[in-house]
Amino acid sequence: MKKLKMAMVGGGVGAFVGKIHREAVRLDGGVEVVAGMFNRDPAQNAQMGDAIGVAPGRLYASWQELIAGESSLPAAARADFIAICTPNHLHYPVAKAALEAGFHVMCEKPMTLTRAEAEELEDLVARTGRVFGLMHTYAGYPMVKLAHDLIARGDVGKVCKVVVEYAQGSFRKMDFSQPLDKRNKWKMDPACAGKSCCMSDIGVHAAHLVEYVTGLKIESLLADLSSFVAPKGLDDDGSVLLRFEGGAKGVLVASKVATGEENGLRLRIYGDRKGLVWKQENPNILRVRAQREPEQTWKRANPYVREVSESSARASRPPAGHPEGYIEGFANHYLNFCDTIRAVDAGDTPTPAMLDFPGVHDGVRGLRFIDAVVASNAAGGIWTPV
Amino acid sequence: MKKLKMAMVGGGVGAFVGKIHREAVRLDGGVEVVAGMFNRDPAQNAQMGDAIGVAPGRLYASWQELIAGESSLPAAARADFIAICTPNHLHYPVAKAALEAGFHVMCEKPMTLTRAEAEELEDLVARTGRVFGLMHTYAGYPMVKLAHDLIARGDVGKVCKVVVEYAQGSFRKMDFSQPLDKRNKWKMDPACAGKSCCMSDIGVHAAHLVEYVTGLKIESLLADLSSFVAPKGLDDDGSVLLRFEGGAKGVLVASKVATGEENGLRLRIYGDRKGLVWKQENPNILRVRAQREPEQTWKRANPYVREVSESSARASRPPAGHPEGYIEGFANHYLNFCDTIRAVDAGDTPTPAMLDFPGVHDGVRGLRFIDAVVASNAAGGIWTPV
Amino acid sequence: MKKLKMAMVGGGVGAFVGKIHREAVRLDGGVEVVAGMFNRDPAQNAQMGDAIGVAPGRLYASWQELIAGESSLPAAARADFIAICTPNHLHYPVAKAALEAGFHVMCEKPMTLTRAEAEELEDLVARTGRVFGLMHTYAGYPMVKLAHDLIARGDVGKVCKVVVEYAQGSFRKMDFSQPLDKRNKWKMDPACAGKSCCMSDIGVHAAHLVEYVTGLKIESLLADLSSFVAPKGLDDDGSVLLRFEGGAKGVLVASKVATGEENGLRLRIYGDRKGLVWKQENPNILRVRAQREPEQTWKRANPYVREVSESSARASRPPAGHPEGYIEGFANHYLNFCDTIRAVDAGDTPTPAMLDFPGVHDGVRGLRFIDAVVASNAAGGIWTPV
C-alpha cells in the first residue's frame, strides 16, 4: 500500500483539531506529513515542523507559498493531498487553490462561509476530478456506519421520525466580556466563522449525521436560534424542526450553553420496523429496538455487525469489547479518503466502501443547512427550503 | 388520620388507569373506595364492585345517579371525593356536577375537551372551594419533585433551555384498518378524545412536567403535528418549539409511533449554573451536572435529598436503594390531595407541601397547550401564544 | 376473591420492614390487617393500631396473647395468617406457636437463629399443612422470575458460573462506639441476630436469589468473613466461593461496608447458551446475552416476557415502560402466598404459579448457608458442605 504524502494548512501549536488530524493519520500508518504551513508565526511554525519531523524546506510561511512550493516539486516528492485545518474563512480559498493546483483535499467543516463558495467547490471537484474529504467526524464511527447500513438495507423500515441533539456546555465557562482568544475568535467572529456560531460549529455536524444515517435529505426546516450568553447576533443555541424528502420529520437541537454537557451528540431514529439510538459519548454500541421485542445492543466489531455492514467492519481495529474512540473516527475517514486517492491516482474506480466518507456534496448540504437555519430564524420562524 | 371515602366514576373492568388509581390509594391506606359507577354494563359494574368490596347499594348505573345518591347520604357516610377515570369527554360534565354537589374531585387528564370547559371548572373550583386534583402522574415521582425544588431554590440558576421527549411506540402494533376497540376509541375518536390524539394523550403530560419542574409558563409555541399511521387528522406524533416567560426556550417531542419506545418520558433542563436530566423509565435517580465538575447522580430517599426537598422526602416510602415506581407516583399525588382535603374540611390552611399536586390551574394550562398546538399546526407552523 | 385477615407480630412504630409488609398487602387489596402486636410499648402499640385501623380488642400485649386471642375467635373472625416482622430471635418461637395453633405464617428472614430450629419448622409445616411464606423479597421481582423461568426452560443452557454481589455501605455511617439503637441491636446483637451479621442480614438473600434463579442447590462453600468496622466477631463483610450440585461454581460477595453502595444486589449467571444480568436498583430489566449475538434487554410486562414466564406476568401491574419497585416485589410474594392459602383452605391444590414464593425449605437452606459460612470461616477457609 502506497504511503500518501500530506501537507497541512493550519493545525499548528495550540490548535486542537489539527493535532487530532495528525494522530488520526499516524494511527493507521498510510500517511506521512511532509509539508506544512501550521502557524503564521514563524517560530511556532518551525516548532511544529520540528516536532513532527517536517523538513525545514517544506515549511511554508503562507498557504499560498505552500501550494506553490509543493506544486513545483517533482510528482514523486510533492504532497498528494492537503489537509485544511484553518479557521473557517480560509477553508474556501485554500481548498480552491489546492484543487486548482491538482491536489486532493481533506477539509475541516463547515466547508466554506457561504453557499455560493460551497457550490463553487462542488463544481471544481467535479471539474478537476480531485478527491475531496470533509471532516464530519461522527460519520466515521463504526456504529454510525452500522446504523446507516441497517437503514440502507431496509431493516429499520421507512424512517418517519428523527431526534438529534448536539449539546455542549462549553460557553458556560467563557467570559464574553473579555476579547476573544484566537481559538474562540475562529468560532465567534463572523468574519472568520460565518453567519452562525452554534449551528455552524456543531449544528452542521448534527445535520450531516442525520442525512448520512438516514440517507434522506432535509427538505425544509424551521429554526429558532438564541443568544443566551454570546453577544447578540451570535447564536449559541438553537432548535430546528426538520422535514425530510419522502415525509419523515424530525427535530435538531444544538447548544453551546447546555450546562454540564461535554460533547453530547445523540441520535434517535424511528422507522416503521425498528428504532435506533446512538450516543457519541459511548460510541461503541448501537441500540436497536422493535416494538414488543427485547431491546438489542449491538456492539462494535462483532461478526453480526460485519455480516450487515462491511463499512462498519472496515472501520474497526481491535476486537469486540476493546473500545475505540474519537481519534479512530477521524482515522476511519482518512482510511477511506486515502484508499480513494490511491484508486483515483491509479486510474481505478474506488469501491463503494472506499467512498464512505463525507465529501464536497456534504459540504454544500451543510452550507444550505446553515443558510436555511439563519434565514428561517431571521424571518421569525418560517418553514424554509434547504 | 381520617380515612377518606372515595367514589369512582369509570375505571371499570378492563380499564388500565382506574386500576392504578385504586392501587395507588390502597398503597398508603388513607382512602377507602365506598362507591362507584365503574362500567356502564351492569354486570361488569357489579363484578367490579364485588371485586373491590363496594356495597351493592353504592354501585350506581350512571354518574348522575352516583352524584345524586352520594349527595343524599348523611355527611358521615357519603363519599369525600370523586375520582374521574372516564373517557376524556366525560371529565368535564362529571367534574362540574361533582363540584357543584360539593364533592372534592380527582380527575384524569386532559381535564376537559375544550379550554372553555377548563376555565369554567377553574371558576367553579374557586367558587366552591373544593379540592381539585389532576392526575399528571409524573409530577408525583420523588426525583421530579427534587428537580422542581432544586430549581425553585435557585441551585440550577436561570433556566435557559429545556428538552422534553415523550416517546411511545404503541401505535406501531395497532391495526388502524379495523374499528377501534373501546380503549382506543377513547383516545382516538375526537368526540371522546378532543381535537388531538398524541398531544392530548401524552404531549400534555410533557408540557405539564416542564412547567412544573421549571416553574415557568410556556408563553408561546410552534408545532408540527403528523399522522404517520393514524387516520388523517389525528396526530400520532408532533414536535413543538417552546418559548417560556422570561426568555427560556425549549423543545417538546411527543410520539406514539416511536418504534421500540415504551414510556419514554425524558427531561433535560439547562440552567446557567446546573443541568438536570430525568428519565421516567429509571425514575429513582436525577442527574445533576455543572460545567467542569463531576456529574452527580442523586438517588431517591437519601438525606441529601431530604435536606433540599421536603416534598421529595414526603414522597418516598422505602429507604434509598429500594426502588419505587409508577404506582407510587400516583399514590404521592393522592397523599397530598387527601391531606389537603383533610385540612380544608377541618377549616385549616393546607401547607405548601400538601399542595404539591397538580390541580385545576394545570388543567387549564393543559387545554391552552393543546389549543395552541393544534392552532399553530393548522396554520402551517406559526408562533402561537398559549 | 376472599379477603384474607392478617395479624402482625412486630413491625410497629419506627420499624422499617413492617411498614413495607403493610404497604405490600394493601397494594393489591386482598388482605386486611385485623390484629396485631406491633410494639411492646403499649402506647406505641395503640398508636400503630389506631393508625392502621386495627380494633383495640385485637391489639395484643404479647405475641403469646395474640395467638391465644386470635385462636379463641370464631373461624370467620380470626386471622387467617400471622406475619412475623420481629427481630430474628423471635421468628422461631412465634412461627412455631402460630403453626401449632393452625395459622398460616409469613415470616421475615432469616427464618430462625439455628439450623435445628429451621428444620423443626420445616417438619411442623409438613405436619400441619399450613402455608408458610418467607420474605426473600428479591425473588418477588418480575424480572427475577423471568430469569428463573428462562433457566428452567433451558434457554440459558447448563449454568456453569454465577457471580452474586450484595453490597451495602450503611455501616460506614454508624458509630460503633455508641450503644446500638434498637433497630441495629436486632441485626448486631448475636442474641437477637444469630451467629452472623452481614451474612445473616443480606448474604442469605443473595444465596436464596442464586438458588431460586438457577434452580441449583449450593453444595459446598468456602468463606472469608471480615469485621472492618463492626465489633470483632461480627461479620460486616464476606466473600464466599460456591460450588453447586451438578458442577456449577460461583462467588457470593456481601458487604455492609461497601462505601457508596445503597442496596447493590447484582446477579450474573453464565450458562452454556446464554448469560443473564440483573440488578436490583434498576429491577425492571433483565439483560440476556449470547456469544456473538446482540445483547438483549428484556423489559417487564412485555408480551415476549409473558410468553415464556407466566409467573413474571402475574407479578406485573402497570404496562411495560411504567416501572415497578421494591414494594411491588413484596406484594408479589403476598399475592401468591394468599392465593395458596385460599386454595389450601378450600381444599384445592395450589397451582405451580401460586406456589412461586419462598417458603420453609428456603428458610432451612438459608440457615444451612449461614452455618456453613460461619463454620468455613472459623476453620480458616475450608470447603464446607451446605
Add this chain to the structure above:
Amino acid sequence: MKKLKMAMVGGGVGAFVGKIHREAVRLDGGVEVVAGMFNRDPAQNAQMGDAIGVAPGRLYASWQELIAGESSLPAAARADFIAICTPNHLHYPVAKAALEAGFHVMCEKPMTLTRAEAEELEDLVARTGRVFGLMHTYAGYPMVKLAHDLIARGDVGKVCKVVVEYAQGSFRKMDFSQPLDKRNKWKMDPACAGKSCCMSDIGVHAAHLVEYVTGLKIESLLADLSSFVAPKGLDDDGSVLLRFEGGAKGVLVASKVATGEENGLRLRIYGDRKGLVWKQENPNILRVRAQREPEQTWKRANPYVREVSESSARASRPPAGHPEGYIEGFANHYLNFCDTIRAVDAGDTPTPAMLDFPGVHDGVRGLRFIDAVVASNAAGGIWTPV
C-alpha cells in the same frame, strides 16, 4: 523530542496484539519501527516488513539474528528498544537476550512462564539499567490512572474491599475437538502458555490492575479453578479470594466461559471514605461514591481530573466528551516508556509521571500470582502466600 527506534519480535501477519502495538506507537508519533522478526515464515515476514516500511536489511529470520544484527549496527542506527509480542514461552529468552545486549525492552504479559525466569529478568534489569515495560494495557487508561491517584492521595481512605472481574465468553464459540489453531495454541498449550490458561491470559491483568490501582500487594490468595469447556487441566475459569497487605480483602473472578461477555474487566474498590467503580468497556468514566452523598461520575480530560492526577492528564489526547479507547491505553504506556528511555539514555532521572507504566516488578508479581493461584487450586483450595 527524539524519535525512538523500535524493533519488534513477533506480532506478524495474523497476530492481534502486535498490530495494536504498532498502532499505539504510531498514534503519538515518537517511535519508528525500524526492524523486525515478525513471522517465522519468511514470506509473511517480508510481507509485514513491506507493509509497515521496514527495510529488508532489517528484517530478520530469527529473534537471535535480530538481536545480533541490531547490536552490530552503529548506535545511531540501531534499535533503541525491542518490543516482544511472541507467544508466552519466548518472552523470557528474547527479553533476556535483549537486555544483555543492551536494549530496552517492552514485553507482552505474562512476562515469563515461571517465577524463576521472572526474577531472573528482574535482576537483569537492575544490573543492566535498561528500561523494561510490561504491557498490562489496562493501567494505561486515563481513568484507571485517576483511580490510582485518588487512592494514593488518600481521597478514598483506607481500602478495605476490592472486587475485580475479568469476564470473557470467547471459549463458548471454540471447538475444542479440533486441533488448536496457532493463536489459540499460544494460549492453551502449556508448553507455550505456561501452567495456566485463563489466569495467565486475563486473570493476571486483573491482579495487576488491582495492585496498581490500590497500591497494595496481594499477600495471599485462595483459588478455585475450573475447566468447563477447555481440556482437563487447562483452566478456563477461576474465582480467587484475595488478602492484601494491611488487611484489605477482595475477590478476583476471571473467566473465558462467561457467555455473552466480550472484554468485561470491571473493578470496584471500597475504601473507608469513598468507593470507586471502573469498567473497561466504557472506560472514559470513573464513578466515585461516598456514603450519603450523590454519586459522582468523573469524566476523562476535565480540569478537575487534571487537578488531582497529572498522570491521567498526560494520558489524555482529545478534550472531554471525545472518547478514547483501547489503543490509546497502549499508547499511554508507550509514551511513558519512551520518555523514560529518553531520560535514561540522556543520563537524566525520569520523573515519577514518566515512570507510570508497568515494568519488570509487575511481571514478577504476575508470575507469583499465577504460581500461587495454581498451587492453591491444586491443594484443593488453601490460603497461599503470593
